[in-house]
Amino acid sequence: MSNQEETKNEDLPIIIEGKAYPDITKNPLDEISSTAYILGILLGFSVGILPLVGFKNFNLYLVALSVFHFTEFYITAKYNPGKCHSESFIINNGFSYIAAHSVAILECIIELIVFPNWKSFSYSMVHRIIVVVGAICVIMGQATRTIAMYTAGQSFSHVIKTEKNADHKLVTGGIYGFSRHPSYFGFFWWALGTQMLVLNPISFILFAIVLWRFFSARIKFEEQYLIKFFGIKYVNFKKHVPVRIPFMD
């Protein structure tokens, strides 16, 4: 995710039955349909070959990736159509994101060859606990992120707003009463959960450091604008509702 300003195709949404829709002439529909198709194939293939593979956790990781990217687009299209475009899958989510998942996949393959015991669910009780906790983090993280996007509706945008739009309202209810950045909280635990699921110790530590630093900086940047847009209301919200990512206030 980058901290750039809103892209131009979000500037002039078309209003249909009270809902703001993006100008589809600026959206490559062929790219959108083929991305959805590829994500569907990835999910179907990963589930389909489950009975044939030894290390099933890797397939579940691919399922989690496919569900995550599809849901990013789907929830944006359904509840925030004015900001929906081909980038809403957030697959092209910056160099660090692609690099992090590539390193994770590489670690998984190398350890499967060199230390196959590390990758066994039944190897020890500790392994089992890590995998189960990982699966819970993936499911809870995905649910939290999706509920946050639904709750924020048109106030949500994948790119941080530096200009206040008329439809941008301060959201403090629902899941925003639990964490003031629930979509970041959800993503943080979802990503760490994927690395527990595939029993990747190196990538787990790498993801924790990179994501913590990324969200810490992003929240500081985002909150400067939220205070500019909503003033004392946001300051009070910030005072009362924590982020709930460890070691962030």
Ligand SMILES: C[S@@+](CC[C@H](N)C(=O)[O-])C[C@H]1O[C@@H](n2cnc3c(N)ncnc32)[C@H](O)[C@@H]1O
């Ligand atoms: C990617 S969304 C993330 C929202 C929030 N940080 C979260 O984790 O759920 C970023 C956009 O949400 C907006 N935003 C963040 N918190 C908000 C709130 N409580 N109410 C309204 N808009 C908010 C920001 O202005 C920014 O443009």
